Amino acid sequence: MLRLASNLVKKAPANVVSARCLSSTTIVQAKAKSNAGAKPVKKKVTFDPKKFQQPQTKVKKSGMTHLEFHDAVRSMNFDKLAVDLNSFEIDNLTVEALSEPAKVVKYDEKTSEKLNYLGSFKKFQHHELFQRPVSLVSHNTVNLNEQFISKLDGPSKDNRVCLVGERGSGKSTLVTQAKALALNKYNQDVILLHIDLAESLTNGTSSYIYNARTKKLQQPMFTKRWIYKVLQANQDIFKKLTLTQDVSFQNKRVDHHLKKGENTLYDFLSLNIDFGKQQPTTAFSFFVNELLHHSQNVPVIFSVDNINTIVDFPVTKYRHTDFTPVHLSELEIGDFILKVAGGETNFAKGGVLLSKTGVLGHHQKTLSIALGLEEHNPYLNKKFFDLNVANTLLANGGIKPLIVENLNKDETRELMEFWRESGVLYVKDYYTKESTKTIEGSSEDKPVKQKEEHFDPELQFNRMVNNLYTVSTGNPHYLLKASSISF
Amino acid sequence: MSLVRNCTRAFRIVNASAGTKVRTFSPLCSSSFVRFNSSSVPADAKKEEKVSLTAQIYPANKDSITESDVDEWLSAVQSLKNGKSLAETAPEVYLSQLANPEPFLEEKFEPTEEQMAEVEAYANKRIPLKSDPTVENLVNLVMRHGKKATAQRIVSRALYIIQLKTRKDPVETLKETLDKLGPLITTRVVQTGTAKNKVVPSPLNQRQRNRFAITWILEGCKKKKSPDFSVRLAEEIIAAYEGKSSGYDRKAQMHKLAIQQRAYITL
Numbered sequence: 001m002l003r004l005a006s007n008l009v010k011k012a013p014a015n016v017v018s019a020r021c022l023s024s025t026t027i028v029q030a031k032a033k034s035n036a037g038a039k040p041v042k043k044k045v046t047f048d049p050k051k052f053q054q055p056q057t058k059v060k061k062s063g064m065t066h067l068e069f070h071d072a073v074r075s076m077n078f079d080k081l082a083v084d085l086n087s088f089e090i091d092n093l094t095v096e097a098l099s100e101p102a103k104v105v106k107y108d109e110k111t112s113e114k115l116n117y118l119g120s121f122k123k124f125q126h127h128e129l130f131q132r133p134v135s136l137v138s139h140n141t142v143n144l145n146e147q148f149i150s151k152l153d154g155p156s157k158d159n160r161v162c163l164v165g166e167r168g169s170g171k172s173t174l175v176t177q178a179k180a181l182a183l184n185k186y187n188q189d190v191i192l193l194h195i196d197l198a199e200s201l202t203n204g205t206s207s208y209i210y211n212a213r214t215k216k217l218q219q220p221m222f223t224k225r226w227i228y229k230v231l232q233a234n235q236d237i238f239k240k241l242t243l244t245q246d247v248s249f250q251n252k253r254v255d256h257h258l259k260k261g262e263n264t265l266y267d268f269l270s271l272n273i274d275f276g277k278q279q280p281t282t283a284f285s286f287f288v289n290e291l292l293h294h295s296q297n298v299p300v301i302f303s304v305d306n307i308n309t310i311v312d313f314p315v316t317k318y319r320h321t322d323f324t325p326v327h328l329s330e331l332e333i334g335d336f337i338l339k340v341a342g343g344e345t346n347f348a349k350g351g352v353l354l355s356k357t358g359v360l361g362h363h364q365k366t367l368s369i370a371l372g373l374e375e376h377n378p379y380l381n382k383k384f385f386d387l388n389v390a391n392t393l394l395a396n397g398g399i400k401p402l403i404v405e406n407l408n409k410d411e412t413r414e415l416m417e418f419w420r421e422s423g424v425l426y427v428k429d430y431y432t433k434e435s436t437k438t439i440e441g442s443s444e445d446k447p448v449k450q451k452e453e454h455f456d457p458e459l460q461f462n463r464m465v466n467n468l469y470t471v472s473t474g475n476p477h478y479l480l481k482a483s484s485i486s487f
Numbered sequence: 488m489s490l491v492r493n494c495t496r497a498f499r500i501v502n503a504s505a506g507t508k509v510r511t512f513s514p515l516c517s518s519s520f521v522r523f524n525s526s527s528v529p530a531d532a533k534k535e536e537k538v539s540l541t542a543q544i545y546p547a548n549k550d551s552i553t554e555s556d557v558d559e560w561l562s563a564v565q566s567l568k569n570g571k572s573l574a575e576t577a578p579e580v581y582l583s584q585l586a587n588p589e590p591f592l593e594e595k596f597e598p599t600e601e602q603m604a605e606v607e608a609y610a611n612k613r614i615p616l617k618s619d620p621t622v623e624n625l626v627n628l629v630m631r632h633g634k635k636a637t638a639q640r641i642v643s644r645a646l647y648i649i650q651l652k653t654r655k656d657p658v659e660t661l662k663e664t665l666d667k668l669g670p671l672i673t674t675r676v677v678q679t680g681t682a683k684n685k686v687v688p689s690p691l692n693q694r695q696r697n698r699f700a701i702t703w704i705l706e707g708c709k710k711k712k713s714p715d716f717s718v719r720l721a722e723e724i725i726a727a728y729e730g731k732s733s734g735y736d737r738k739a740q741m742h743k744l745a746i747q748q749r750a751y752i753t754l
Contacts, residue, residue, distance in 0.1 A: 063711035063722050069644050072718045078651035128651055426656045430615035486639075487622050487646045487658060 070123055078128040083423045085131045093135070093177060094184045098145055102411040103137045104418040110188065111180045117232040119196035120176040122305075126480060129424050135173050136418075136476070138411050140404050141181075144174055147402060149181050152190075152299045152351050157343030157396045159351035162307065162371055165404030167358030168477020174404060175303050175355045182301055191234050191291065191300045191350075195226065199309035201334060204317030208331070211280035216332040217318065223284060223333060224276030231269045237298060238266035244293045247286060249274055265290055284332060288345070295347035302340050302350070306357040310334065311393070312364030314386045328389070338389065343396030354399065366390050371401040406474035413465050415476070416483065420461065424484050427457045427464065619658050621665065621697060622646070628701045629720070644717035645724065652725055664728045668703065669696030670738045672745040688745035688752055699741075700727075703734030 065072045085106065091097050093105040107115060112133060115121065127133050144161070151159040163171040175194075182190045195201070206222040231238065243260045250256070251273050258268055268290070274283035291300055314328040328334040339345040341352055356367065365385045368374040370393035377385075393399055407415065419425035464483070472478035563578035567586075574583040598606070622642060630638035646657035653660050670691060677685040691699070704723050711719035726732050 061710055061712035063713055063719065065718060065722075066712045066714070067718070068713065068715040069648075069717050072713065072715065073648065073651065076651075081652065081654055083654070423654060428656070430613075431617075431619045432613040432615060433620070484650075485643060485647050487618065487643050 073128055074123055076128075079131055082129065082131040085134070085422070088418075088421065090134065092184075093137070093180045095145065095149070095181055097137060098142050098181075101137055101139055101142055102408075102414045104134055104414065105137055106132060106134050107180050108184075111183050114183065114192065114233040115176055115179060117229050118179070118192060118194040119229065120172075120179065120194065122172060122196065125173070126485075129484070130422060134418070135177055136407070136411060136415050137177075138170070138407055140170065140174055140402075141177050144178055144402060145181060147400070148178060148351055148353060149185060152182060152185070152301070153349055156295075156300065156302070156340070156347040156350040156352055160341065160343065160354070160399040161351070161402050162354040162356065162367070162399045163404050164356050164371065164373065164401045165358065166406075166475065168475050169358070169404045169406055170476050171355045171358070171404050172305050173476075175305055175353055178353055179301060179303065182299070186299060189237055189240075189298055191237055191294070191298055193230055193291075193300065193302045194233075195304045195337070198304050198306045198337075201331065201337075202310050202313065202316035202318075202328060207278065208318055208326075209278060209280065211332070213280065213282070214285065214332065216335055217326060217330055218280065218284070218332045220276045220278055224273075226333070227269060227275045227284075227287070231266070235266055238269065239264050241265045241290070241294045241298070243268060244290060245286070249283070265294070284336075288336065292345070292347060295349050298349065300347040300350035301353060302347070303353040303355070304337060304341070305355045307341075307354040308356045308360060308364065308367045310337070311367045311370070311386075311389055312360065314366070314389050329392075338392050341399065342392040342394075344392075346396075352399075367393075370394050371399055373401055406472075407476060407479070408474060409465075409469055412469045412472075412474055412479060415479070416461075416465055416468070419480075419484065425464075427461045429455050429460065621662050622658060624694070624697055625661070625701055628698070628705065629716075641717045641720065644715075645720040648718065648721035649724055649728075652721070653728070660728055661724060664704075664724055665697045665700040667730070668700035668727050668732060668734050668738060670699050670741045671696070673699075673741060674744050674748055677751075685751050686744070686748045688748050699738075700734065703737055704732065707732050707734060 065076060067075060090104060090106045092108040093111075097103065097105055106112075115133075121127050121133050144163075148159065148161045163174055165171050179192055179194065182192075200206075201219070201222060206219045208217045208219045210216075211218050241264055243258055243263050243265065246258065246260050247268060248255065248257045249272050251271055256271050258271075265287075269287070272283055274281040294300075310328055316326045316328060316331065316334075318326040318331075320326060329338055336345070340347075341354060343352075362368075363384055365374060365377075365380060366389050369376050369385065370390040376390075416425060420427060468479055468483050471482050559576070560578050560582075563576060563582055567574075567579060567582055571579070574580045626635065626638045626642050629641055646661065649657040649660055672688050672690050673695075674686050674688050677687050679685055704720070704727055707723040707726070708716070708719040711722050713719050713722070723732065727734060
C-alpha cells in the first residue's frame with residue numbers, strides 16, 4: 001500500500017508551492033514570480049471624501065407652498081378668494097337668534113377677532129371655504145344655551161358642562177358658539193379663558209422648571225403664549241378691572257410698581273414678563289387670584305377643548321430628575337385645570353365648559369367614568385383609569401355631560417342650502433357612461449348621446465340632501481366630506 | 488294537511504269556548520288563509536272584487552255557524568279521511584281545496600300606482616356612475632401598488648385645493664385643463680421592411696389625449712416643493728390651467744413632429 005501511495009505522489013517541480021495528487025491528476029499551485037532586486041511599492045491608501053460626495057447642485061423647486069395639505073390649505077389665504085358673504089343676509093350669532101333653530105349665522109367682527117386670538121377657529125374645520133367663519137345654530141346650541149349660558153350668573157362649580165359626542169359632530173364649534181353667545185349676552189363683558197389644544201400641555205413640547213414654593217412644575221413658554229392669547233382676547237375687559245393687590249416686578253431692568261385700585265389687570269399682564277421667565281415666579285397665581293376676585297362682577301368662562309387628551313392620559317411626557325414621569329396634577333396649569341374643572345377653584349360668576357375630542361379611542365375610561373357615562377370598575381388597569389383625576393372631577397356635584405347630537409334633516413337641508421349658495425356645493429347631474437349605439441346607415445359603433453332630458457337642479461338638490469343625510473347620518477364633518485371634499 | 492289540522496283545531500277551540508248552539512266564527516280561523524299581495528290595496532276592497540269559487544260554495548266568513556253546519560263539515564272531513572277522492576258536497580269541495588293551499592299561498596307582487604310612477608320616472612335614465620370617468624382615470628394613474636384609497640384621497644385633496652383657488656367646479660377645471668394640455672396627434676413608427684421606417688402621424692382619442700396630459704402633469708408635480716403629493720398635484724393642475732405647465736412644450740413638440748411627417752398620412 002505504501003509503495004502504491006509513493007507512486008501516486010509524483011515529484012513536484014521547483015516553483016511549485018504545494019501539490020496534491022488525486023489518482024493520476026496533479027493539482028499544482030504556482031508561486032508568483034518575484035522581481036529580484038526591485039523593492040515592493042507600498043500604495044498609500046487614503047480616504048478622499050470628494051470622491052463619495054454627490055455634486056451639490058441645489059435644485060430650486062417651484063410651487064406655491066412648502067407645507068403639507070392641512071397647513072397649506074390654512075395658510076394660503078383661500079378665504080380671501082371666497083364668495084362675498086355680504087350679499088347674503090346672514091345674521092350674527094346672538095341669544096335672540098336661537099329662537100330660530102336651523103339657521104346659518106356668522107360671528108360679529110369684534111367677537112370673531114377675540115375668538116381668533118383664542119384659537120377657536122381650528123384646523124380641519126374648513127373655514128377656508130368661506131370668507132369668514134360661519135356656523136349653524138342647531139338644536140345642540142339651544143340645549144347648550146339652556147344648560148350653560150343661562151347659568152353663567154351662578155358660581156362656576158355648579159355650572160360645569162362637558163360636551164360629548166361622536167367625531168365631527170360639532171363639539172368644538174359648540175364651544176366657540178358658547179363663547180360668542182356669552183359675549184353677546186353680557187355685552188362683551190366676559191372673561192374668556194380658553195385652551196384650544198389641551199394636549200399641548202402634556203406632550204413635552206414646552207420647557208418646564210420646578211417652583212419650590214408652590215411645589216409645582218411651571219411651563220414658562222406654554223404659560224407665556226397662553227397668557228398672550230388671553231390678554232389679546234380680553235383686553236377690553238381687563239382694562240376695566242383694577243388690581244386688588246399691589247405688585248412689583250422687573251421688566252427689562254425697569255422696576256414696575258403697580259398699585260391696587262389704580263393699575264389694571266391689563267397693565268399687569270402686558271408689562272409683566274415673568275410668565276415666560278425661566279425661573280420660578282408667582283405671576284400666574286397672582287393672576288388667578290385677581291380673576292377669582294373679579295369674578296364676583298364679571299363672569300369667567302373657562303373652556304378646554306380636547307380635555308380627554310389630558311384627563312384620560314394624565315401621565316405626561318415630562319420627567320422628574322429621577323426620570324419618573326410627571327403627572328398632570330404636578331404641572332402648574334394642569335393643576336389649575338383640574339381644580340377649576342373639579343370645582344375646587346370656584347369663580348363666583350361663570351362656568352366651566354369642557355369638550356372631548358372624538359379622534360381618540362375608547363379604551364381610556366377616566367373621563368367617561370367621571371362624567372357618569374360608564375360604571376366604575378375597581379379592577380380597571382391603571383393604564384386606562386386614573387382614580388385621583390376621576391375623583392377630582394367628580395367633586396362638588398360632578399360635571400354634567402351634554403351629548404352633542406348629529407344634525408336633523410331640516411338642519412342638514414339648511415346647511416347644504418347655504419353651501420350651495422356660497423359656491424361650495426355644486427349641484428350636478430349624475431355621471432353616466434356614454435352609450436354606444438349603431439347609427440342607422442353606418443356599420444360602425446359610435447357614441448351617441450341620448451336625448452337629454454331637462455335637468456331639474458331643485459330635484460337633484462333634494463336627492464342630494466336625502467342621499468348625503470343618509471350617508472353622513474347628519475354628522476357635519478362627514479356631510480361636508482361627502483358633499484364637497486370627495487370627488 | 489297541517490293547514491287543515493290547524494283549522495280544525497281552531498274550530499274545536501271555538502266550539503269548546505262558546506258552548507251554545509250558535510257560535511261565532513273565530514277571526515283566527517279566517518285570517519290564517521288570507522294573503523294580501525299588496526299592502527296599499529285595502530283588504531275589504533280586494534275581497535269585494537274577487538270572490539273565490541270556494542267562498543261562493545262555502546263562505547268562510549259566515550256570521551254564524553249552526554250545529555248542522557258543523558255536522559256537515561265533520562262528515563265531509565270524515566269522508567275525505569276515508570279516502571274519497573272526488574269532492575261532491577260544498578264542504579267537501581272546500582276542504583279539498585284547503586288540502587291544496589298552494590294557489591292561495593302564491594305571492595304575486597302588484598306594484599302600486601306610486602311605484603309605477605317612480606319606475607316611469609327612471610324609464611329613460613342611464614345608470615349613474617360612482618364618480619366622474621376623468622377623475623377615475625386620474626386616480627388610476629396616480630395609484631401606486633394598488634392603493635386606490637390613497638390615490639383617491641390624494642386626488643380629492645388636490646381637487647379641493649383647486650376648488651379653493653379657482654372657486655369653480657374642480658372637476659370641470661380638471662377636464663378643461665386636460666383638454667387644453669392633451670395632444671391631438673401622435674406619431675407611430677411603421678416598419679416598411681426596407682431600409683427606412685416610416686414615422687406616421689396618427690390621431691388620438693379622448694382617453695389617449697387625457698393619458699398624455701395626466702402623465703405630463705404627474706411629471707410636472709415632481710418639481711414642486713411641497714412634501715404632500717396632493718398639494719403638488721393641485722399646484723401643477725392650476726399651473727396647467729393657467730397655461731404655464733411644461734407639458735405644453737411637449738405637446739408642441741409632438742405636434743411639430745407630426746406636421747413634419749404629414750406626407751405619410753394615408754387617407
